[in-house]
Amino acid sequence: MEESRSANNGGVFRFMKSVVFFFEAHQPMRIRPYRMADIGTNHDYFWESKNREIGQRVSEKCYIPATQVLIDNGIKASLSISGILLDQLVAINSGSLDVFKEYFRSGLGEPVAETYYHSLSSIWNKREFFYQVNKHRETISRFFGRTPQTFRNTELIYNDDVSKLAKELDFKNIITEGTDKIIAYNTPNVKYSSVSGLNLLLRNYKLSDDVSFRFSNHTWNEFPLYADKFSDWVARSPGDVVNLFMDYETFGEHQWKETGIFEFLKALPKELEKRGISIKTIDEFCNENPKGNVLSLPDYVSWADVGRNLNAWLGNDMQREAFDLLKSLENNTNPETWRRLQVSDLIYYMSVSRFSDQEVHDYFNPYGSPYYAFMNYMSVLEDFRRTYSSK
Numbered sequence: 001m002e003e004s005r006s007a008n009n010g011g012v013f014r015f016m017k018s019v020v021f022f023f024e025a026h027q028p029m030r031i032r033p034y035r036m037a038d039i040g041t042n043h044d045y046f047w048e049s050k051n052r053e054i055g056q057r058v059s060e061k062c063y064i065p066a067t068q069v070l071i072d073n074g075i076k077a078s079l080s081i082s083g084i085l086l087d088q089l090v091a092i093n094s095g096s097l098d099v100f101k102e103y104f105r106s107g108l109g110e111p112v113a114e115t116y117y118h119s120l121s122s123i124w125n126k127r128e129f130f131y132q133v134n135k136h137r138e139t140i141s142r143f144f145g146r147t148p149q150t151f152r153n154t155e156l157i158y159n160d161d162v163s164k165l166a167k168e169l170d171f172k173n174i175i176t177e178g179t180d181k182i183i184a185y186n187t188p189n190v191k192y193s194s195v196s197g198l199n200l201l202l203r204n205y206k207l208s209d210d211v212s213f214r215f216s217n218h219t220w221n222e223f224p225l226y227a228d229k230f231s232d233w234v235a236r237s238p239g240d241v242v243n244l245f246m247d248y249e250t251f252g253e254h255q256w257k258e259t260g261i262f263e264f265l266k267a268l269p270k271e272l273e274k275r276g277i278s279i280k281t282i283d284e285f286c287n288e289n290p291k292g293n294v295l296s297l298p299d300y301v302s303w304a305d306v307g308r309n310l311n312a313w314l315g316n317d318m319q320r321e322a323f324d325l326l327k328s329l330e331n332n333t334n335p336e337t338w339r340r341l342q343v344s345d346l347i348y349y350m351s352v353s354r355f356s357d358q359e360v361h362d363y364f365n366p367y368g369s370p371y372y373a374f375m376n377y378m379s380v381l382e383d384f385r386r387t388y389s390s391k
Contacts, residue, residue, distance in 0.1 A: 003079060003361060007097065008118055015382075016240070016271060017234075017235070017239070017240060017241065017242070017276070017277045017278075018240065018241045018242075018244050018277065018278050018279070018285050019080065019234060019241070019244060019277055019278070019279050019280070020078070020201065020241055020242070020243045020244065020279075020280050020281065020282055020285050020387060021075070021076070021244050021245075021279065021281075022078045022079075022080070022112065022152070022175060022203075022243065022244070022245040022246075022282060023076035023078070023079050023080070023245075023246060023247070023248035023250075024080050024082075024114075024152070024245075024246075024247055024248060024252075025063060025079065025082070025085055025249070026080075026081075026082040026083045026084070026085050026118055027051070027055055027058060027084070027085050028045070028054075028084060028343045028346065029045070029046050029051055029087075029117065029340050029343060030047045030050055030051055030054075030345075030346075030347035030366050031045050031047060031144070031341070031346060031376055031377060031380050032044070032045065032046060032047035032048075032050070032376075033047075033367065033372075033376055034376045034377075034379045034380050034383075035379065037133055038383065039379055039382050039383045039386070040383060040386060040387075042383070043196060043383060043387055045337065045339070045341070045380045045383075045384075046174040047366070049188045049337070050241065052088075052092055053296060054371065055085075055088045055089065055091075055094065055126050056094055057253075058249060058253050059089070059092070059094035059095065060097040061252040061257070062095075062248060062249050062252035063089075063096040063099070063100070063248070064094070064095055064099050065095075065251075065252055065257070065335055066251035066252055066264065067099045067100060067102075067103050068099060068260070069167075069251075069262055069265050070103060070108060070180050070265075070267055071099075071102060071103055071106055071108065072266075073110065073265075073266050073269055074106045074231060074277060075265070075268070075269055076109070076110075076279045076280060076281050076284070077108070077109055077110070078109070078110040078111075078112050078150060078281045078282040078283070079100075079103070079109050079112060079214050079248070080109060080111070080112035080113070080114050080152050080296060081100065081111075081120045081140070081270070082114060082116070082117075082136075083114075083115075083116030083117060083118075083132075083135065083136045083139055084116070084117055084118055084340065084343055086143065088141060090345075094265055097143070097171075100143075100144070101143070101144055104145070104146055105144075105145075105188075106143040106155070109281070110146075110148075110149075110150065110281035110282060111140045111144055111146045111148045111150035112148050112149050112150045112151070112152050112154065112282070112284050113133060113136050113137045113140060113152075113171070113364055114136055114151070114152050114154060115129065115132040115133055115153070115154050115341045115344050116132040116133070116135040116136040116139065117132055117340060117343055118147045118343050118344055118345070119339070119342035119343060119344060120154060120156060120157070120313060120323070120342070120344050120347075121342065122153050122154070122162050123144050123300065123310070125326060125327070125330070126165065127230060128330070129165060130168075130169065132339070133151070133169055134169070137169075139358055142356060146217050148171075149171060149172045149173060149283045150171065150172065150173040150174070150175070150282045150308065151166045151169070151171040151173070151175075151302065151368065152174070152175050153166075153174075153176075153313070154304065154344050155178045155193055155302045155303055155304050155344060156175065156177045156203065156303040157176075157300060157301070157310070158174070158176035158177070158297060158300070158301055158302070159196070159297050159298060159299060159300045160195045160196075160296055160297055160298055162174075163194035163195055163196040163198055163200070164195070164196045166194075166196070166198060167194075167196035167198055168386050171198060172198065172199060173199040173200075173201070173283055173309060174194060174198045174199070174200055174201075174284045174297060175200070175201045175202075175203065175243070175245065175282065176200070176201075176202060176203070176297070176301055176303075176304060177202065177203050177205060177231070177303040177308050177319060178202035178204060178205055178243075179205075179297065179308040180308075182202065182295075182297070182301070183202070184294055184390055186202075186295060186312065187238065187239050188203065188204045188205075188239075188243060189204060189237055189238060189239025189240060189243075190204035190239050190240050190241065190292060191240065191241065191285070191286060191289050191290075191291075191292040191296045192292040192293060192294070192295040193291055193292050193294070193295070194294070195294060195296050196323065199286035199292070200292070200295060201243050201282060201285075201286070202241050203242060203244075203245040203303060204237065204242050204243050204244065205303065205308075207230075207233060207234065207237065207242060207244060208243075208244050208245055208246050209246075210222070210225065210230065210233075210260050211225070211244070211246060211252065211255075211264075212227050212228070212246040212247060212250040212255075214292075215250075215255050215261060215264070215290070216255050216256075216258060216259040216261075224260075224269075225264070226264070226270070227264050227267035227268045227270075227271040228271050230264075230271075231268065231271035231272050231274070231275055231277070232269070232275070234272065234275070234277060235276075235277060237274040241280075241285055241286040241289075245303070252264060256287050258353065260338065263337070265269075267274075268293050269307065281367060298385060304348075305351075305353065311351075312348055312351055313344055313347045313348055313351075313383070314347075315351060315352075315353070316350070316351070316352050317348045318350045318352075318370070318371075319347050319351065319374075320376040321378075322347055322350065322374060322377050322378060322381070323347055325378065325381050325382075325385075326341060326342065326364065326381060328385075329381065329384060329385055329388075329389055331387075331389070332384070332388040333388045333390050334384070334387075334388040337384065337388070338384065338388070341377075341380065341381065341384065344349065345364070345371070346373070346377055347377070348364070349364065349365040349367065349373035349379070350370045350373045350374045352370050352373075
């Protein structure tokens with residue numbers, strides 16, 4: 001679709017353009033501080049009090065009020081809720097599931113599938129990957145009465161092989177990051193086709209991060225960010241679609257209510273509409289627009305860190321050692337716990353970066369140090385190996 005514009009009576013230029021919101025709702029099941037002395041004597045790995053505390057807080061600050069804003073203001077969005085988060089929301093009975101159900105029943109929301117355990121299974125084990133994705137898709141269908149047509153891999157990890165796996169699982173659409181390398185030759189603001197024939201959308205990371213990371217940054221030269229200014233940026237961004245993909249926790253948890261983030265979200269639909277921009281879900285936009293050009297991505301990309309590759313999880317020796325040990329425990333007598341230990345956050349906490357990325361890793365790390373994260377995790381895996389390994 002070629003960009004077209006015409007001035008309305010108020011002098012505002014109208015674009016034939018869409019905005020696609022995708023939000024990821026996820027909280028890991030964190031492992032508790034686990035000492036080497038616990039090995040062989042204590043098989044209680046998960047930090048129940050911390051996980052419950054955070055799950056309750058995020059439900060109250062983000063999931064419930066943010067979803068209510070979407071409902072009350074008629075805002076369409078594609079939403080992925082990890083299976084590991086669904087397990088926790090059921091356990092704490094916070095009310096989040098009720099408002100999520102209301103959102104999907106309203107027809108505004110599109111449920112999106114991912115790996116149930118928010119894992120790295122796509123990069124090493126096809127059988128395990130298929131199991132987790134199918135479990136997530138079936139769980140979403142059971143909870144919300146909708147079968148996902150769109151797939152997003154953990155942390156938007158993607159390459160041509162991932163698109164082929166998603167095709168085998170009969171998805172129609174897939175999304176990933178519009179990295180600097182990709183957008184040097186391709187705009188993120190159009191629909192593509194993957195090498196396997198799926199509809200492929202790229203995240204506009206600049207505009208997404210303006211909201212998710214910079215919204216409350218008083219040192220940012222564009223602070224404060226209001227809906228009208230942001231909508232102008234969207235309108236001026238060339239192409240058919242601006243894909244705004246971000247953590248759902250942006251609204252109320254990472255950017256607190258006091259920053260004005262909810263007022264910003266409430267005001268966006270009218271400001272976008274003034275500029276002739278419609279809000280679509282992923283599946284809706286893909287269905288309404290013609291097949292895109294094929295975009296081949298042989299190398300892995302993700303939406304994490306400056307490198308936007310796999311380094312956030314496999315960038316140092318600690319992480320690679322931990323991941324190798326985790327993989328070696330595939331044949332075990334406690335598969336559910338093994339899968340919960342696959343959650344990518346547990347390895348993400350071990351990252352040691354020379355760049356500003358480290359601030360983000362430290363923000364999420366409940367242990368205060370990547371080295372403590374490594375020691376806790378390796379101690380848990382060693383106990384798991386001794387207790388449950390069937391080798």
